[in-house]
Amino acid sequence: MLDHTPLTGAHARLEPLDHRHHDGLCEAVRDGELWNLGVTLVPHPDDVRAFIDEAHAARAAGAHLAYATVDLATGGIAGSTRFLAINEPYRRLEIGFTFLGRSWQRTALNTEAKLLMLTHAFEDLGMNRVEFLTDVLNDTSRAAIARLGAVQEGVLRQHMVMRDGRVRDSVLFSVVRPDWPAVKRTLTDRLARATPA
Template sequence: MDPAIELRGRVVTLTGVRDPERDARELYEALDDDRVWRHVAGRPADIPALAGRLEDALVPGPSFPWIVRLATPYRGLPEGTVVGQTSYLDVSVPDARLEIGSTLYRHDVWASAVNPETKLLLLENAFDRLGAGRVQLKTDIRNERSQRAIDRLGARYEGVLRRYQRRAEGTVRDTVLFSIVAEEWPDVRRGLNERLRSASDR
């Protein structure tokens, strides 16, 4: 996909990586918090390490990273503030499927409109523009907060992938798998829009 693409909502704007050094500085500052990385392996050691990772992501392949910025002032943060990252992973055009993952947000936007609107924008792009038939999401079995968030999106629980991958501290994690298929997308979209309308009323 084109790094110049932009997905804009009421609260957040998603863009591809356009300037790895600048994006890395802003992203590192947003995510430099132990709580953010508790269940996620691969925490970058410093800004240059993160910049190198973003640079590598510019090479066309089965993944596409997104930078999540505020589209408007929100929770005391100014418009344009980088509040997180997410990605399309394991994109398979012949099979019309992809995964949404590597999602991390700064702690002060947890339990806000940021995640549901980010997922709504990504799902709209996947199903309505890219023609996906299936979008899947995975999380560590220990990460109950993430599991609840995915369930609230309207994704369907599919099961547990046992001994799926190594955690940063060396233990082996089981991974919980969820998915949304094209036939379910209209109901999922309706539910997400209702959540966002309710959030805007508060």
């Protein structure tokens, strides 16, 4: 089973998701009423406790490593993310279940959180492939993943059923080991531009 340690940068700290994050996570999902976005699976504030319980069960099964995304400037909980679809023998995993309150979207915190996760995946865990999946209708998420330097590989048709019953097609992106140095440079440069000297 993979190590589930905190990941810390200058702007963001990813802490293993626990019930101590409950109240902050509720505030994050209220920031923009994220549960109302039809292209995501963000929990309603009333469902955050169950979301955390599910993350714990997935961790115990060796399937997911869920994190709370902490804004180091304020100490506030900005959202959550996780490693999932973990396949150690084939050295691949997915980064997903990512959401941030509207106030933190397209910020240095989000960029650094992805840099921390990708660095951990490639440099600490020895992964060869990191995948990202998003709803074909989620233009914002697709653009954000592309800005990371991930390569769009295709569309998984009829991939998921959303809460409203809509059958979702998912867009598959990846970063593979040969891509990693350039992706890391891109994210590091973006962070340097976002951080005052």
